[in-house]
Amino acid sequence: MLSPSLEDYLEEIYRFSQNNSIVRVSDIAACLNVTLPSVNNAIRKLSEKHYLIYKKYRELVLTEKGSKVGRFLVDRNRILQDFLKTVNSQCDVRAEAEAMEHYLSLPTIRAIENLLDFLELNPKCREEFLQHCRYRKEKGLGLKDGYAD
Numbered sequence: 001m002l003s004p005s006l007e008d009y010l011e012e013i014y015r016f017s018q019n020n021s022i023v024r025v026s027d028i029a030a031c032l033n034v035t036l037p038s039v040n041n042a043i044r045k046l047s048e049k050h051y052l053i054y055k056k057y058r059e060l061v062l063t064e065k066g067s068k069v070g071r072f073l074v075d076r077n078r079i080l081q082d083f084l085k086t087v088n089s090q091c092d093v094r095a096e097a098e099a100m101e102h103y104l105s106l107p108t109i110r111a112i113e114n115l116l117d118f119l120e121l122n123p124k125c126r127e128e129f130l131q132h133c134r135y136r137k138e139k140g141l142g143l144k145d146g147y148a149d
């Protein structure tokens, strides 16, 4: 298992490699909006753990293990983003999924995946659910923010 931070690097490297033939350290620094030293540090750790190979001209190539885990991380993130959109959460979907992905267990993510699949196969259920959300909003039901004034 990787730390949340290393997972995010590997996730982004895999995502980038799906859309670009060459992945460089500078590309990843730009995608994640972090400094080059932080990326270099993470890349070194990922290469020590055999997730990727550091080639000349600062090019990164994922190993079989790195691609397998990278694909898993990208899929996991997509499921959580789909979930937040499907339940119509008024959050920053990308940021929230980025945080949730490291803390939810695989059984929970699979349960969410089942729910999403069910709702996709039964669009009427999703419509009724969204209607119910509107009803609750109109009635002012739901968790009250204890920190709000």
Ligand code: MN
Binding pocket: 004, 008, 097, 098, 099, 101, 102
């Ligand atoms: Mn993340």
